[in-house]
Amino acid sequence: MGANGIYGLSGSGLDIESLVKMGMMNKQSQYDKMYQNEMKQEWLKEAYVEVYDSMKTFKANMTDFKMQSNMSAMKATSTNNDVVSVTANGAAAAMNHKVSVDAVASNAYLMTGMNSNGTAATITRATGVTNSTSTYLSDVIYGNRLTNTTTDANGNKVYTIDGGTHTGSDVAISIKVKDSTAANAKTYTVTMTYDEIFSDKKTLSDFASAFSKSGANIQGGYDTANDSFSLYNKTSGEKNIISLEAASDDAALLLNNLQLASYDAQNNTLGSVQTFTKDTVAEAAKGTNAKATIDGKVYNLETNKITVAGVTYNFNNVSAGQTSTVSVSQDTDTIVDNVKKFVDMYNTLLDSLNDKLSEEKYSDYKPLTKEQEKDMSEDQIKKWNEKAKSGLLYHNNEVRSLVSDMREAIYTPVNAVDSKYNSLSAIGITTTTTKGHITLDEDKLRKALNEDPDCVYQLFASDQDSSYIAGSTNTNKLTSYEKKEDYKNTGIANRLYNAMTENMSIFEDYAGTSKATDDQSYLGKLITNMQTKMTSFQTLMKSYENKLYDKYDAMEVALSKLGAQLSYITG
Numbered sequence: 173m174g175a176n177g178i179y180g181l182s183g184s185g186l187d188i189e190s191l192v193k194m195g196m197m198n199k200q201s202q203y204d205k206m207y208q209n210e211m212k213q214e215w216l217k218e219a220y221v222e223v224y225d226s227m228k229t230f231k232a233n234m235t236d237f238k239m240q241s242n243m244s245a246m247k248a249t250s251t252n253n254d255v256v257s258v259t260a261n262g263a264a265a266a267m268n269h270k271v272s273v274d275a276v277a278s279n280a281y282l283m284t285g286m287n288s289n290g291t292a293a294t295i296t297r298a299t300g301v302t303n304s305t306s307t308y309l310s311d312v313i314y315g316n317r318l319t320n321t322t323t324d325a326n327g328n329k330v331y332t333i334d335g336g337t338h339t340g341s342d343v344a345i346s347i348k349v350k351d352s353t354a355a356n357a358k359t360y361t362v363t364m365t366y367d368e369i370f371s372d373k374k375t376l377s378d379f380a381s382a383f384s385k386s387g388a389n390i391q392g393g394y395d396t397a398n399d400s401f402s403l404y405n406k407t408s409g410e411k412n413i414i415s416l417e418a419a420s421d422d423a424a425l426l427l428n429n430l431q432l433a434s435y436d437a438q439n440n441t442l443g444s445v446q447t448f449t450k451d452t453v454a455e456a457a458k459g460t461n462a463k464a465t466i467d468g469k470v471y472n473l474e475t476n477k478i479t480v481a482g483v484t485y486n487f488n489n490v491s492a493g494q495t496s497t498v499s500v501s502q503d504t505d506t507i508v509d510n511v512k513k514f515v516d517m518y519n520t521l522l523d524s525l526n527d528k529l530s531e532e533k534y535s536d537y538k539p540l541t542k543e544q545e546k547d548m549s550e551d552q553i554k555k556w557n558e559k560a561k562s563g564l565l566y567h568n569n570e571v572r573s574l575v576s577d578m579r580e581a582i583y584t585p586v587n588a589v590d591s592k593y594n595s596l597s598a599i600g601i602t603t604t605t606t607k608g609h610i611t612l613d614e615d616k617l618r619k620a621l622n623e624d625p626d627c628v629y630q631l632f633a634s635d636q637d638s639s640y641i642a643g644s645t646n647t648n649k650l651t652s653y654e655k656k657e658d659y660k661n662t663g664i665a666n667r668l669y670n671a672m673t674e675n676m677s678i679f680e681d682y683a684g685t686s687k688a689t690d691d692q693s694y695l696g697k698l699i700t701n702m703q704t705k706m707t708s709f710q711t712l713m714k715s716y717e718n719k720l721y722d723k724y725d726a727m728e729v730a731l732s733k734l735g736a737q738l739s740y741i742t743g
Contacts, residue, residue, distance in 0.1 A: 188728075192720045199713045204541045206709060210702040211539035217695040219564040220683030223525070223571060224676060230521050231672035237632045237665035242510045244629035247503040248483055252496040256464075257486045260500050262629065264482030269467050269498040273491040277462035277476045278437030280351075280405040280414045284398075285433025285445045293445065294399040295376070296429040305399060307375040309364065313345070313426050318370065331366050340367035345426055346419035348453075351389040351405050352412055360388040376401060379426075390414060401430045405459060409474025414457040416448065424448045432456065438490065462487050502625050508617055511628065515601060515612045518582070518668075525575050526607045533563025570682065574675045579608045581667035588634040588661040593620045593627035596664065634663035 236242055240262030248260035256271050287293045297304060298315025310318070320332035329340035338344070344366045350357035362382045368374045380392030383403060389412075393402045405412045418424035427448040434443045434457040448454055462473040464487055466480055476487040483500060537559035545553055565571050585595040593599050600616030603609060620627055659667065684691035689699045 188721075188724045191724065192717060195720045196713065196717055199716055203706065203709055203713060204543075206702065206706050207541060208539040210699060210706060213695060213699050213702065214687075214689075215539075215561050216564050217683045217689075217693075217699065218687055219528070219561075220570075220679055220695070221686060223528070223565070223574075224679045224683070224685055226521055226524065227574070227672045227676050227679070230517060231669055231676070233517050234665045234669040234672070237510065237514050238663070238669070240629055240633065243507060243632050244626060245503040245506040245510070246482065246500055247506075248498055248500045250496055250498050252491070252494070253488070255487070255489050255491045255494070256496050256498070257488060258498050259484045260503075261479075261482045261484070264500045266501050266625070269483065269500070271464060271466050271485065271491075271496045271498055272494065273462070273464045273487045273489065273496075275438055275460060275463040276487050276490060277408040277474055278435075278460045279408045280412055280457035280459045281402070281435040281437070282404070282414055282432045282446075282457045283402040283435060283442070284400040284431045285442045292398065292400070293431045295401060295431060298425075298429070307377065307394070307396065309345075309369050309374050309376065309379055309426070312376065312429050313369070313422055321370070329367060329371060331370060338366050340371065341365055344369050345423040347423050347427065348417040348419065349383065349386065349388050349390060350413070350415035351407075357413075357415065358388075360386040360390075362386050401432070403432075403457075405457070407459070407474075408476070409459050410461045411474065412459045413455055415453055416456050417453045418448050418450050421450050424450050434458070502621065504618060504621050507621060507628055508614060511599075511601070511617060512612060512614075514632075514665075515610055518578070519609055522575065522578055522608055525571055525578075528565040529567060529571055529575070531563045531566055533566045534559040537562075570675070570678060573678075574671070575608070577671040577675065578668065581671055582610065582664055584660060584667075586631050586634055586661065586663055587657075588663070589627060589630045591624045591627055593624050593631065596631070599628060599631065630663065632663050632665040634661065635666050 242262070244262040246260040246262060246264040246266065248258040248264065250256050250258050250271075255273055284295060285293050294304070295312060297306060297311050298313055298317070300316030301311040303311065306312075314333060317333050318331060319335075322330045322332075324330050324339070331338050331340065342365060343363050345364050347362045349360050349362060351360075352358070362379075364374055364379065364382070376394040377396075380394045380401065380403075383390045383392035389406050391404055391406055394400070395402070403414055405414055416427060418427055431445050433445050435441075436443060437460060446454065446456055459474075462471075462476050464471050464473070464478070464485070466478075466485065471478055471480075478485050483498065485498070537556060539560055540548070540553060540556060548556070582596050582601070587594065596602075596610075599620040600613035601610050602613070604611045617628075662670075680693065682693060683695045684693035689696045689703075
């Protein structure tokens with residue numbers, strides 16, 4: 173018996189499998205053509221998406237060439253960087269500024285202070301502690317005050333300290349901390365339990381971390397090498413303070429043993445070691461404001477940074493009555509580098525599009541069927557598909573339209589630029605091939621910048637309040653003449669940005685934005701419909717194949733009966 177019938181009963185010797193396969197050849201040929209066509213459309217969709225992704229990247233890059241900071245870059249220098257360091261953005265004017273710094277902004281800052289003899293103090297340990305470098309909180313607060321440890325009926329540890337008993341989960345120390353002005357301060361609490369101090373062996377580093385984790389804008393730290401504890405407010409300015417309140421005598425003792433003193437940033441000195449008492453709010457440290465005079469105007473600031481007229485000033489030290497000079501000039505090198513980047517990006521996209529338009533098409537190489545692939549190696553399949561996929565966008569209308577838009581964008585002068593440098597060719601960017609590849613004459617660009625420092629920025633970024641700009645709701649209200657004039661006033665980067673936007677929309681409608689076919693694009697719908705037809709055709713093929721087998725089955729049965737009758741007659 174055969175795999176799909178009752179062959180062999182008649183002894184006919186017919187190869188039914190081969191006969192059925194031959195009978196299916198016409199149907200298989202029809203299906204293979206459908207499969208190859210569907211694969212071709214999938215490849216075409218991928219080719220469109222590849223161009224779409226290139227446009228998307230190019231469009232994003234055009235934003236950089238519309239920025240004043242890139243295309244009209246300025247640089248600033250200071251005669252005394254130790255006092256004031258500076259940077260300039262594209263809005264800064266080429267001129268000199270006079271700056272003096274009377275005070276720098278500082279953070280509220282507490283740290284283990286100084287001894288009366290001028291040496292660095294260290295943290296005091298409690299009575300009875302012989303290890304002067306112990307970092308355990310128990311050694312800083314309690315020392316030999318702990319006389320007994322037991323466990324109660326509920327399994328909780330009980331500590332006897334100074335004759336009094338305390339359950340382990342009770343709060344041993346509690347410190348309230350505020351980190352801004354008294355009027356607006358929010359209170360946070362730093363706590364440690366008896367179990368944490370005695371059983372968990374919490375350290376000074378743990379205590380410092382508790383401040384950082386409390387939610388307050390306070391950073392705590394412990395320097396093991398110098399046995400020094402510190403707290404500082406992470407925001408500078410005189411309204412930002414560190415205010416501490418001990419909720420118990422033990423909490424006050426801990427703060428006192430830390431030997432905390434406030435740092436004076438203006439004079440680079442530490443104040444006297446502070447004393448803390450229970451339930452008393454102590455404004456332990458306070459930040460300071462910066463005070464600087466720029467071109468005769470006094471600025472009182474919470475930070476050491478301010479931007480005035482496109483120049484950013486960073487105050488580093490007090491100028492001690494001296495005035496620093498800040499000089500602003502055009503950063504020609506940066507502008508030239510950015511124009512070079514533009515040229516490279518433009519050529520990369522344009523050249524790739526031209527390659528696709530002229531790529532040779534190998535019409536004899538069609539997508540391989542699954543049956544054909546069975547007889548080929550992976551390398552053979554790869555080389556075949558490279559040929560089969562070539563020329564997918566050969567002379568493609570959408571790609572040609574995109575190339576045309578790109579070339580028009582850079583060839584058309586920008587009327588909004590009120591100087592002779594109103595075109596790319598005027599600043600040294602010209603084409604070197606018939607396909608639009610461009611090149612930069614750097615000397616010519618530098619000459620243009622020397623004569624008209626703002627020309628490059630205006631040439632690339634000008635929009636003249638243009639309704640042509642992508643996303644505008646006014647564009648459709650303009651006449652064709654107004655649109656043309658509007659286009660002429662639009663800068664190169666804006667034109668290319670808009671060209672990408674418009675062409676991406678066309679590509680998206682036709683092929684979508686990914687390989688997925690459920691995107692409602694024209695090709696997506698076409699491929700989906702083709703796949704549906706292929707599935708239906710496979711069902712039809714299976715039905716037709718079964719009918720062929722049924723026909724040969726019937727023939728075999730008939731031949732078997734005929735053979736039996738003949739044997740009976742001749743028997």
